[in-house]
Amino acid sequence: MHFAEIDRLANGTYSSIHSARVLSKFIFTVFMISAFIISNRVEFTLALLGVILFLFWLGAVPFKTVANLALYPLFFSSIFALMELRSSTIGALMIIIRAVGAALTLVLLITTTPYTDLFSFLSLWLPKILIDTFMFTYRSVFILLDRLSNLMKSMKLRGGYSSFNIFKNMKNIAGALGVLIITSFDMSERMHKIYSLRGYKEGGIRSEIELFPLRGGDYLLFLLGFSSLLGGFIL
Numbered sequence: 001m002h003f004a005e006i007d008r009l010a011n012g013t014y015s016s017i018h019s020a021r022v023l024s025k026f027i028f029t030v031f032m033i034s035a036f037i038i039s040n041r042v043e044f045t046l047a048l049l050g051v052i053l054f055l056f057w058l059g060a061v062p063f064k065t066v067a068n069l070a071l072y073p074l075f076f077s078s079i080f081a082l083m084e085l086r087s088s089t090i091g092a093l094m095i096i097i098r099a100v101g102a103a104l105t106l107v108l109l110i111t112t113t114p115y116t117d118l119f120s121f122l123s124l125w126l127p128k129i130l131i132d133t134f135m136f137t138y139r140s141v142f143i144l145l146d147r148l149s150n151l152m153k154s155m156k157l158r159g160g161y162s163s164f165n166i167f168k169n170m171k172n173i174a175g176a177l178g179v180l181i182i183t184s185f186d187m188s189e190r191m192h193k194i195y196s197l198r199g200y201k202e203g204g205i206r207s208e209i210e211l212f213p214l215r216g217g218d219y220l221l222f223l224l225g226f227s228s229l230l231g232g233f234i235l
């Protein structure tokens with residue numbers, strides 16, 4: 001569900017952040033994550049988190065989606081924070097803020113950048129075959145998610161899911177996942193044959209990306225990213 005929502009936001013939304021070049025967004029992401037890591041002040045890391053939330057607002061990304069995605073790093077970081085809580089309350093709080101901040105920075109990148117642009121940018125230094133794999137996998141995920149949704153609906157309609165029978169649910173869900181795995185192998189083989197017949201060769205998917213000229217949103221991201229990194233070193 002979140003995967004499809006992220007793709008919709010990245011490709012179907014327009015804002016100054018969406019229109020910024022992937023180069024500036026990538027550099028901003030590296031700077032912000034580095035700032036979260038090196039900063040030792042709670043006030044400063046909270047300010048960094050505020051910057052990320054401001055950019056979500058500027059990028060027209062719903063805060064409901066942001067809150068839902070933030071629950072994952074919040075939950076797992078809380079486990080490590082509880083271990084740190086005995087020795088330092090501030091240290092435990094910093095673990096949570098850093099985890100949530102770094103995760104939301106990456107979420108900002110993928111919710112405002114179409115996957116084709118992101119993979120094309122990565123192709124500048126990653127092997128072509130790896131980028132092709134990313135492209136194929138990304139497309140396949142949506143097909144498999146749709147089939148999983150249909151399998152779950154079919155299972156519920158046939159009485160294979162009950163709110164009060166956990167063991168029966170686990171057995172039926174395991175069977176559905178098994179069918180999905182077999183389907184994924186079959187789909188992978190079929191896709192390979194289709195692309196081979198169409199003349200696909202290793203590294204055959206062309207990926208082009210425009211890095212210049214820079215726009216207003218790019219300069220804003222550069223400024224915020226560099227200021228955050230500099231503040232992390234100073235504070």
